[in-house]
Amino acid sequence: MIEEERGNIEKFGDAYRDYMKRVPRINLIAGIIRQIHSKREK
Numbered sequence: 001m002i003e004e005e006r007g008n009i010e011k012f013g014d015a016y017r018d019y020m021k022r023v024p025r026i027n028l029i030a031g032i033i034r035q036i037h038s039k040r041e042k
Contacts, residue, residue: 005020
């Protein structure tokens with residue numbers, strides 16, 4: 001976890017953690033795979 005993320009977690013709490021789960025940081029392929037799996041679960 002980078003320093004900026006720690007600060008955002010302290011400032012925004014669970015809302016930022018949820019955001020981190022939904023939005024890929026750097027790895028675009030992992031983000032796409034996560035989106036596909038999440039759509040299949042619905």
